[in-house]
Amino acid sequence: xxxxxxxxxxxxxxxxxxxxxxxxxxxxxxxxxxxxxxxxxxxxxxxxxxxxxxxxxxxxxxxxxxxxxxxxxxxxxxxxxx
Numbered sequence: 001x002x003x004x005x006x007x008x009x010x011x012x013x014x015x016x017x018x019x020x021x022x023x024x025x026x027x028x029x030x031x032x033x034x035x036x037x038x039x040x041x042x043x044x045x046x047x048x049x050x051x052x053x054x055x056x057x058x059x060x061x062x063x064x065x066x067x068x069x070x071x072x073x074x075x076x077x078x079x080x081x082x
Contacts, residue, residue: 020067025077037078044071 031040048055048071055071062070069077 014064017064017067021063021069024068024074028074028078032078041075041078044074 028040031037047053053071057066057070062073
């Protein structure tokens with residue numbers, strides 16, 4: 001019983017991570033539509049530097065563990081939609 005519950009909780013956690021990442025990309029797209037992409041780009045880079053973030057990570061690890069997309073993914077999404 002506990003193993004199946006653990007599996008369900010892990011699956012739900014992964015779904016919530018995917019949903020959170022989707023919302024982040026939606027928020028970035030909204031900033032782009034408002035014409036605030038350059039400001040967002042600068043803010044994301046500054047936050048990454050201030051938090052001593054490392055911009056490179058494995059996509060699979062990132063997808064499973066990070067509720068926010070890594071910096072390079074967000075910048076690439078902004079570039080793709082511009």
